[in-house]
Amino acid sequence: MRDELVRLRREIHRHAELPFLEVATAALILRELEGLPVQIRTGAAAMTIDGVVDYPSVEQRAEAAAAAVAAGFDETTLTALAENGTAVVVDIPGARPGPTWALRFDIDGLPIVESTSPVHLPARAGFASQTGAMHACGHDGHTAIGLQLARQLVDGDFPGHVRMLFQPAEEGSRGAAAMIPAGVLDGVDRFLALHLGHSLPAGLAVGTGVGVQATTKFRVTFTGIEAHAAGAPQEGRNAVAAAATAILHILALPRSSKAATNANVGTIAGGSATNIVPSSCVITGEVRSDDGATCEDLLERVRGVIDGAARTWGVESELVVTASATTLHPDDVLVDEVVAVARRLFGDAGVRRTATMSASDDATILAREVQRAGGLATYVMVGGANEHPHHHPLFDIDEDCLVPAVRWLEEVIRSADDHSLHD
């Protein structure tokens, strides 16, 4: 199983793709599951494109599909994925009554140029990304684990029903929210998301992440008035300057003594020429907190900063929320269960009940939706022994983490019984 998992994750790694453009990855998922006795949903049955902010354009999707064709994937499949969306939902029925599980595996990569250093395994072993994007957050492993888990479970020898959500666009927190309207959580009793890495020892099983942060992503457009920088500067209204003011003040938002208060402006683009007072500038950024109310307060303060910066420079501003995720409130009973299974498999030393995750994941939106309907949820982690932090050009997981992850999830599902059903 290890060889197969390594083969899968390396091929996925090589074809890293950006959010909502995971056409090769989704095609690979479909290819690997071909012929198995599972039910597969794609397109509008797996996600709803309408309402996604900044969904890639037809051109971007066509370009992604062309690249995937060039890389050897099936053109017909790619065309459909590029047109209808890259989410894939796989249902596997169990042979006896039991809970309906939803397991989330995220499949997208990041806009990071992968390291070519020989110290970096993907570079050394020849499976570094060929696409410009990079799997610098372990989603290659997640996807491989999901595929192998499906193959293990097709024997049906487990109670209940398993649904695997291969989710696009976890990075940027837009994919989860797009899958809910397609009904992928209907009837779900238990929700699990899995994440690898976290600078924990390879294979260490963690019952739930704690400190998972709520986040809101935003884009602000500043619009001023263009003017010749020497001929009539007094007639200009400087949109780039307003953005600069906004950036410094977003970074200077008050800290809290009670919760994390992260704020970032990640990108900026503005202006047209060296000698023209710039009339346009766009920034994108985010706020995060491990406390939901604090995250909302941060967004309110960002709005104040944006208004203030615009007023200061006499320009117009418009803030659009582009994505969001929420905090995690795992259910103790489910955490107890997965921890108990892990202890049986790996011994006490191979398990922790909790570990801190100072990051966000829109799996929280799925978890909250399942909980809202009366189900249970947790967010399990498996150590990846990564030396470099997530989102780093040298990030990689120790492939020794893959088999334990599959074994753990498989055993959690096989060993569930009716008694543990919420009711």
Next chain:
Amino acid sequence: MRDELVRLRREIHRHAELPFLEVATAALILRELEGLPVQIRTGAAAMTIDGVVDYPSVEQRAEAAAAAVAAGFDETTLTALAENGTAVVVDIPGARPGPTWALRFDIDGLPIVESTSPVHLPARAGFASQTGAMHACGHDGHTAIGLQLARQLVDGDFPGHVRMLFQPAEEGSRGAAAMIPAGVLDGVDRFLALHLGHSLPAGLAVGTGVGVQATTKFRVTFTGIEAHAAGAPQEGRNAVAAAATAILHILALPRSSKAATNANVGTIAGGSATNIVPSSCVITGEVRSDDGATCEDLLERVRGVIDGAARTWGVESELVVTASATTLHPDDVLVDEVVAVARRLFGDAGVRRTATMSASDDATILAREVQRAGGLATYVMVGGANEHPHHHPLFDIDEDCLVPAVRWLEEVIRSADDHSLHD
């Protein structure tokens, strides 16, 4: 005459006083004019205190009077001046019909610590300021010139009528506006203000300054919410930070291709303790331009910056205009006259029709008021050979400029005839 002028200006220099606190200086003026056949007005007959923003407190005025008493001036006089205001208006009637002149001489010093360097004449010759304030703008010379001119003219051998306005608080642009309501410009046909220095050769006569800048002084109070800096920073609203934002953005106001656009924040004070998010901060500043509309526009933009900074930090702000002066529009016919007189006295090489003055003077408010009523005005300058700029701890005038200034003004007044009256 030179010795007397030097003696006068040195004594005045030694007793430099801050705006509206010129009690020793006014007492000296009264003392020097004692017994002369002139009419003198002080107190409410010379200026109106009501409406002056930030007029010194009773305590400040009592302190200034006490210092002047200690320096040997008459206590009764000082008490009256401290109570009723420090403006002195002197009327001298001419023996024959002619225009009514108003001549402005400003009498206040600056909050600058005078240099004690031996290269600085006042320090070397023992007449440096003993008060903490400093005559770093030549008003000591102006006052001496006015006093000597009064003595020259008491013979009455000139047409018309001369009124001398010994004006307090030119620095900060509050004194001129305070004198108008007292009626000191009633019936005035011609207005002259005199200024020494300007890095021009000693004694050079200039028919009018050009580029004199309109200015508005302002004070802004930011009010936030105090909080423990580590215990609850999220509950604070930082008034000092808002002031910092305002300062940087006032300095970054757009330049104009058409006019000077000066902006300054000169003072700041805020906060209470190192470990407390500061809830209060006060800044004072000014805008200036050689174009009146541009100056008004600058003030509007300052308001925008203040509002924006307050909004950015979630604090309250209040802007108060504390003083203002306007631009200068000298009357050609009067400039012609004074230039013609100067050429007769000093030859062409000793005269310029105009020189640039990149500064402000609230004499412009008096000039505009006289012009509004149909009179003529100009702002003459006499070179002071100052090596260091005005408002510098080493500023001083070459005393050779004093006699030419008196002779020029005297001759302008004596040689005026009815034909030059506007009508």
Next chain:
Amino acid sequence: MRDELVRLRREIHRHAELPFLEVATAALILRELEGLPVQIRTGAAAMTIDGVVDYPSVEQRAEAAAAAVAAGFDETTLTALAENGTAVVVDIPGARPGPTWALRFDIDGLPIVESTSPVHLPARAGFASQTGAMHACGHDGHTAIGLQLARQLVDGDFPGHVRMLFQPAEEGSRGAAAMIPAGVLDGVDRFLALHLGHSLPAGLAVGTGVGVQATTKFRVTFTGIEAHAAGAPQEGRNAVAAAATAILHILALPRSSKAATNANVGTIAGGSATNIVPSSCVITGEVRSDDGATCEDLLERVRGVIDGAARTWGVESELVVTASATTLHPDDVLVDEVVAVARRLFGDAGVRRTATMSASDDATILAREVQRAGGLATYVMVGGANEHPHHHPLFDIDEDCLVPAVRWLEEVIRSADDHSLHD
């Protein structure tokens, strides 16, 4: 005992004094202990003035003494305290062998104007501060508790030896460091500091604070070049602007995912006149973190910001560290002891082993010094039921917390035995 504690703390509250100026407070301590069989040290035997940054001037101390005389305290005592320092060290020997305890009670107030609202007990009951300073951090209670505790213990019926450190200048973190060189910790086996308040129920006993933050206080002086704001702005180098830049960027220092990263600029003063480019500005501020290395890193980054701001504006800068405190590492064995005593006294519901304190206290410097010499330390807290946060004009403690605090400390000391001595 309650009445006496209330009387003491109210009198202390009424005479709140600023750091190192606690002459009335120290005189009150001496007065209350007069005639008791204790050994008292003051002056150089209790603290070392040399090396304290910004120690109050002779004039400030004389003024404080004069105010205390006016309030009815003994003039001779006050003169000595104003001259030699306001620390008071009280030694009480026990009747049998045992550990030497040092107990820290801080005695200073804050530069906060106390609320006069009728909702505020000190205002309503007539014991609000009469001094301009305010006990807004509970030190009035600490001092009263220390005094009462001394009275309880003079019977000598306890093992070992008790030393009480009545410490000046806890606010600003300068007093503790000044006491160590006077030898006040020599031979100390166990260190306790006590703090009231923390928005915990009145009388709740907490075995140790956690999250106590290391802090460094600093003062930065920016020195530029003065210039007339309109006449020669290009010749100025703006010190206030550099301070503004520094402030915004200190507030925008990167947050950490691993530790608190507080930074504050609490005060600013700069500039001389509205129309002069300001050449001087002074700011004071602090950094804090619950992680010592992070606190050091913050200070390094502040230095980078100061250098950068100075370079940006072409001015000079000088940063002086004025005070510091460190993190707290309480000894479990001592925490166990004090918790056990508290449970005996108040029951389980009246005790917590730990509570978070998002603040700093230079008792940590004393604690670390005792630990360095092989002793044990903890920082106990007693709930004060304060509705408003510490350092707030409406802060006050519920006086019901005073008796439990005295009883707890007394019992901890009386019940210690040799077995618990570290060795």
Next chain:
Amino acid sequence: MRDELVRLRREIHRHAELPFLEVATAALILRELEGLPVQIRTGAAAMTIDGVVDYPSVEQRAEAAAAAVAAGFDETTLTALAENGTAVVVDIPGARPGPTWALRFDIDGLPIVESTSPVHLPARAGFASQTGAMHACGHDGHTAIGLQLARQLVDGDFPGHVRMLFQPAEEGSRGAAAMIPAGVLDGVDRFLALHLGHSLPAGLAVGTGVGVQATTKFRVTFTGIEAHAAGAPQEGRNAVAAAATAILHILALPRSSKAATNANVGTIAGGSATNIVPSSCVITGEVRSDDGATCEDLLERVRGVIDGAARTWGVESELVVTASATTLHPDDVLVDEVVAVARRLFGDAGVRRTATMSASDDATILAREVQRAGGLATYVMVGGANEHPHHHPLFDIDEDCLVPAVRWLEEVIRSADDHSLHD
């Protein structure tokens, strides 16, 4: 002649091209001069590509050539221009001895989207730009005037020799400096540059611009360290924030009382993703002054700001000067000559000796080079009656200005005689 000038300028207007990419424009120039008895230099004989900062890439030039082919220009010509440069130098010998003239006509457009409003003649009359770039500075008129002037002068009926420099990349100030090393000024006695517009009445002839500003364009690259914005913000070094700091402080550079002090940051691009602390940011900007030394001082201060901003944020910075132009010092004798000719042609009312031009032009580099070698230079202007400022999407010239411009230049050249030669 008017119809032909209008036809030419409209065709040029329609094909506006960006600096160094003026392949269609240069091809049009060559096409229009085909068959005339003039000597034409292109490629390395007209400009030196080496040393030009940010010269367009092979791909950009190929794209420009492809667009020009699509627009109907000759492919062979375009390929050569795209490969070797877009400068065109045209020599026309006169029939009798006389001065060698160099006349500069700039040919490039701006990255501005042209207005489609019906109030805008190019939109209304169907000759608006089809390229995305725009002739918003009148270079379409300049080029047409140059072409028509060449046709007029081919009769050789004038003293001396005329060399026309059709210069690329005036916008951005890189083209003039690139032409000098190719020897295009060798042997030149007199230099004229022509500029239309300036909000002056159509056809008004101006002997020389005054106030032409020296300028330096720069690009700054900030390089920090990427980090996850919530997972490890303390490990990031924020390049976008450093750029923001730099922008605000460049705009806040001190104003001068003696000269214009323009500073602009025109473009910014940085960062990679919303949730990543950005490690890279590039800004481009410029400084300008009508005083050369002030312009150099501004650049020094920009360097200080860049260093300071980088130090503040702990990032690296690199400033590259990408282009520059200098001030204009026209030779009175040549200005006298061109003014005299203009008065003969248009009468006194149609001529001004000088007009202010608050802008820059790298023709000043050519002028200075000719003057350095002993020649004379001026920069003539012809009013274009433009309602909107230069570089505005609605900028356009009144075509009535074209014929007077050609007639004036023609007559200046025809009427020169040996006596006016410098020697």
